[in-house]
Amino acid sequence: MKKVFFTIAALIPLLAPAQGFQVNLQGQKQIAMGHAGTGLQLDAASVFFNPGAVSLLEHNSVSAGISPIFANSAFLSSSTSQTFRTDNPVGTPFTFYGVWGPERLRFKAGLGVYTPFGSGVNWGSSWEGRFALEQISLQSIFIQPTVSFQLTENLGIGAGFVYAPGSVNLQRALPVTSATLTQGKAELDGRASGIGFNAGIYFQPADVISVGLSYRSQVNMQVENGTATFTVPASLQGTTGFPAGNTFNAELPLPRTISLGVGLYPTEALTLSVQADYVGWSAFDTLAFDYATNTPVLQDTRSPRRYQDSFSFRLGGQYQVQEALALRAGAYYALTPVPEGYLTPETPDADRIGLSVGVGYRFGENFVIDASLLYLQTARRRDTNLETGLSGTFQTKALIPGISVTYLFK
Amino acid sequence: MKPIHITKTLAGVALAAGALLGCKPQLDAPAPVRGTADFTRYIAVGNSLTAGYADNGLYRAGQLNSYPSIIAQQLQKAGGAAQFRQPLFPENQANGTGYLVLTGITGGLPVLSSVPPQAIRGRAAQSHPLYNPDGVLLTKYTEPVENYGVPNLRLSDVIDNAYAAKNPFYERILADNEQNKPYLTKVAEANPTFFSCWAGNSDALHFAISGGQIPLTPVAIFGPVYDQLLNSLTQNRAKGVVANIASVTTIPFMTTLGAQIKARLPQNTPLFVRSGPGDIQRPDLDSVIQTTVGNLYSSAGGTDLIPLTASAYQDIVGQRTGRYWRDFARTRNIPVSAVMTIYSLDTTQAFGLHPRNPLPTALMLDRYEVRAVNEAVQAYNNIIRTMAGNKGLAFVDANALLQRFQTGSIFNGVAVNSAFISGGLFSLDGVHLTPRGYAIAANEFIKAINAKYASTIPLVDVNNYPAVRFP
Numbered sequence: 001m002k003k004v005f006f007t008i009a010a011l012i013p014l015l016a017p018a019q020g021f022q023v024n025l026q027g028q029k030q031i032a033m034g035h036a037g038t039g040l041q042l043d044a045a046s047v048f049f050n051p052g053a054v055s056l057l058e059h060n061s062v063s064a065g066i067s068p069i070f071a072n073s074a075f076l077s078s079s080t081s082q083t084f085r086t087d088n089p090v091g092t093p094f095t096f097y098g099v100w101g102p103e104r105l106r107f108k109a110g111l112g113v114y115t116p117f118g119s120g121v122n123w124g125s126s127w128e129g130r131f132a133l134e135q136i137s138l139q140s141i142f143i144q145p146t147v148s149f150q151l152t153e154n155l156g157i158g159a160g161f162v163y164a165p166g167s168v169n170l171q172r173a174l175p176v177t178s179a180t181l182t183q184g185k186a187e188l189d190g191r192a193s194g195i196g197f198n199a200g201i202y203f204q205p206a207d208v209i210s211v212g213l214s215y216r217s218q219v220n221m222q223v224e225n226g227t228a229t230f231t232v233p234a235s236l237q238g239t240t241g242f243p244a245g246n247t248f249n250a251e252l253p254l255p256r257t258i259s260l261g262v263g264l265y266p267t268e269a270l271t272l273s274v275q276a277d278y279v280g281w282s283a284f285d286t287l288a289f290d291y292a293t294n295t296p297v298l299q300d301t302r303s304p305r306r307y308q309d310s311f312s313f314r315l316g317g318q319y320q321v322q323e324a325l326a327l328r329a330g331a332y333y334a335l336t337p338v339p340e341g342y343l344t345p346e347t348p349d350a351d352r353i354g355l356s357v358g359v360g361y362r363f364g365e366n367f368v369i370d371a372s373l374l375y376l377q378t379a380r381r382r383d384t385n386l387e388t389g390l391s392g393t394f395q396t397k398a399l400i401p402g403i404s405v406t407y408l409f410k
Numbered sequence: 411m412k413p414i415h416i417t418k419t420l421a422g423v424a425l426a427a428g429a430l431l432g433c434k435p436q437l438d439a440p441a442p443v444r445g446t447a448d449f450t451r452y453i454a455v456g457n458s459l460t461a462g463y464a465d466n467g468l469y470r471a472g473q474l475n476s477y478p479s480i481i482a483q484q485l486q487k488a489g490g491a492a493q494f495r496q497p498l499f500p501e502n503q504a505n506g507t508g509y510l511v512l513t514g515i516t517g518g519l520p521v522l523s524s525v526p527p528q529a530i531r532g533r534a535a536q537s538h539p540l541y542n543p544d545g546v547l548l549t550k551y552t553e554p555v556e557n558y559g560v561p562n563l564r565l566s567d568v569i570d571n572a573y574a575a576k577n578p579f580y581e582r583i584l585a586d587n588e589q590n591k592p593y594l595t596k597v598a599e600a601n602p603t604f605f606s607c608w609a610g611n612s613d614a615l616h617f618a619i620s621g622g623q624i625p626l627t628p629v630a631i632f633g634p635v636y637d638q639l640l641n642s643l644t645q646n647r648a649k650g651v652v653a654n655i656a657s658v659t660t661i662p663f664m665t666t667l668g669a670q671i672k673a674r675l676p677q678n679t680p681l682f683v684r685s686g687p688g689d690i691q692r693p694d695l696d697s698v699i700q701t702t703v704g705n706l707y708s709s710a711g712g713t714d715l716i717p718l719t720a721s722a723y724q725d726i727v728g729q730r731t732g733r734y735w736r737d738f739a740r741t742r743n744i745p746v747s748a749v750m751t752i753y754s755l756d757t758t759q760a761f762g763l764h765p766r767n768p769l770p771t772a773l774m775l776d777r778y779e780v781r782a783v784n785e786a787v788q789a790y791n792n793i794i795r796t797m798a799g800n801k802g803l804a805f806v807d808a809n810a811l812l813q814r815f816q817t818g819s820i821f822n823g824v825a826v827n828s829a830f831i832s833g834g835l836f837s838l839d840g841v842h843l844t845p846r847g848y849a850i851a852a853n854e855f856i857k858a859i860n861a862k863y864a865s866t867i868p869l870v871d872v873n874n875y876p877a878v879r880f881p
Binding site: 072075076080129130175177236240387389390393 | 518821853869
């Protein structure tokens with residue numbers, strides 16, 4: 001398993017769209033149901049959605065899944081009337097979950113490895129906003145060992161510790177021109193890490209209803225001694241310009257999320273789920289880069305982001321066609337955390353809608369395959385960024401197919 | 411359900427996915443419209459700014475980046491002519507009149523070098539102290555053009571039928587049988603449907619950069635001639651856009667050096683300068699006035715301006731030297747002793763710090779001269795704004811624009827201000843613009859056109875046009 005994990009990690013986990021740079025692709029069943037999984041106990045993905053529900057899971061299991069993101073953003077400039085499009089790499093968020101508990105004990109241990117935040121946007125080096133951003137790749141892998149206890153037959157609590165390694169790579173054009181008319185460039189590249197926790201409570205007061213509440217804490221990703229590379233004409237290199245071998249520190253907060261979900265079971269075959277998420281985006285107030293060596297032309301930067309806490313609302317359903325076959329559908333609506341005047345090409349965010357479908361099939365006693373397909377698009381959003389002056393309309397559309405394999409055992 | 415069905419289902423999902431992958435955001439702007447203007451024949455009227463002069467020279471790359479050519483390229487998107495012809499220097503003479511390049515930065519200060527001229531075709535019958543001090547003739551271009559920008563053109567020159575003999579930039583665009591044609595007639599014959607006119611800068615600029623030696627064009631002449639010029643351009647009901655004159659006392663040519671002297675001498679040090687209106691042939695004959703180092707202009711304040719012509723001498727201010735006066739005598743072919751006598755100099759005194767060894771008027775635009783030139787620019791600009799309004803023309807407030815760049819403006823993440831070299835707006839001569847500066851100007855013209863004529867001409871991305879190039 002260790003080997004498999006590292007192979008998957010090498011795929012470049014993570015990326016793109018959800019809300020802000022949150023990636024809501026943490027379980028194939030749940031993705032297919034509008035990502036409304038906190039009030040349900042469907043499978044081992046409860047390690048992410050609600051550690052409290054883990055102790056009530058019927059089976060021990062391990063599962064692995066992947067959801068390649070095909071996302072396209074476009075920008076229509078207010079001044080030049082030109083349209084520019086991203087050429088994004090295919091993002092590959094993945095999940096690995098394992099849940100195990102001894103039979104007849106009201107306890108389960110779990111492990112989740114998942115990628116709840118990230119971004120992979122490439123606008124290229126000739127578009128109008130290149131001095132704000134050419135491309136960004138933001139990756140984080142959350143590794144979450146978890147314990148869950150069943151307090152009563154229908155009430156579970158659980159919590160997990162999160163260790164999150166990650167990386168960031170940001171490239172933008174620098175406004176210096178060489179004698180041969182080449183444009184300068186800045187590249188910031190570094191490894192990051194942070195810690196946090198995930199806790200939840202799950203309660204099923206009756207056969208027809210279940211309720212879940214989860215709290216996933218903020219994780220501050222600290223970049224220390226990242227590499228700051230500046231490609232500039234020779235006369236601007238050195239100690240009065242852009243020194244070689246410079247490094248930088250930065251911090252990126254990955255916000256806390258509070259989720260409240262309700263599951264409804266009108267018939268034995270039908271499961272409905274509704275959920276509200278409240279994401280603490282106000283933690284992302286400023287994006288600051290602190291360079292080890294400052295010069296007259298290279299000062300530390302503090303770019304205001306001023307994100308605001310915001311909600312998303314989720315709705316999903318599952319219909320058990322046969323004992324082995326389930327069909328799923330869902331939808332969600334996420335409000336943007338980005339206030340007017342702060343829209344950036346790194347996260348061209350707007351209120352967004354997601355529509356999803358999915359299917360699950362159980363092969364024999366032990367194997368389950370789940371697949372999902374999510375389509376999302378943002379509203380067209382026109383803004384003028386107060387820091388860079390970049391003015392225009394952004395829109396993003398994405399299609400995200402996904403699949404997971406689960407092995408169930410006693 | 412059997413596995414085969416699952417496979418089919420998954421294949422179906424994959425197929426649907428493939429179909430949707432092509433789905434991208436549809437964000438396209440509506441096609442530009444021309445509104446109530448007709449851009450089929452656009453001509454540009456003006457001086458060096460209009461010609462694309464930059465880095466103390468007119469050269470092909472600068473011409474190709476002129477703001478009128480940028481405007482014309484955008485007008486094409488709304489019915490403008492497919493071509494906009496400029497009196498380009500040929501490719502094998504691309505360096506034109508020669509120009510400055512930045513070849514290094516030493517101790518934080520720029521090192522500039524000259525690229526030699528390639529487009530000198532011969533000697534003029536006579537030199538002219540303002541328009542042609544070197545007495546040269548430039549490579550001719552007598553094909554039809556749409557860019558009528560003539561470097562150094564003053565309003566008072568446009569009705570002068572002997573102007574071609576004075577200004578080689580005008581001479582080169584006239585055929586042999588046109589040599590007595592005044593500029594006014596030449597542009598009227600172009601018969602435009604649309605024009606831009608950014609004229610009048612030279613009438614004030616030369617006074618400022620000469621330290622007040624070259625006289626300002628009298629307002630009483632400026633007004634009637636400007637009226638004639640606009641009448642000629644609009645005679646066939648052409649529409650157009652006019653720009654006023656940007657302040658000539660906030661350009662880096664005037665604002666850069668004072669701060670350097672100020673940084674190195676005590677603020678209360680008395681500073682002496684010959685001042686007065688002067689005369690282009692016999693400068694420096696008026697009285698000596700006194701100021702202080704602290705009164706020199708810098709970002710912290712101050713009123714007296716040291717032009718970039720002083721760059722070779724600013725570091726000898728405060729030294730006991732007669733270097734400036736020796737150079738002065740040599741360039742004018744007069745004995746040093748004569749200069750010493752005329753100006754009653756004592757060069758054992760510190761240069762600039764003593765009334766017997768003062769700064770020459772050429773090296774300072776003192777506060778009285780600053781006030782005089784600013785008042786003149788304001789009077790010219792009142793005339794321009796009134797006449798543009800009377801004729802119903804679009805109007806660009808270039809003066810207000812330049813004021814904004816005193817603090818700076820940001821374009822898609824790129825800061826631009828009017829600081830020398832680092833600011834990105836002004837070219838290496840500190841007077842004319844960089845390609846980026848000209849693109850910013852072009853956008854202001856386009857905004858004014860759109861506002862007046864209900865057109866929707868798109869702007870250009872100014873960052874596609876370079877600022878100062880670094881080695």
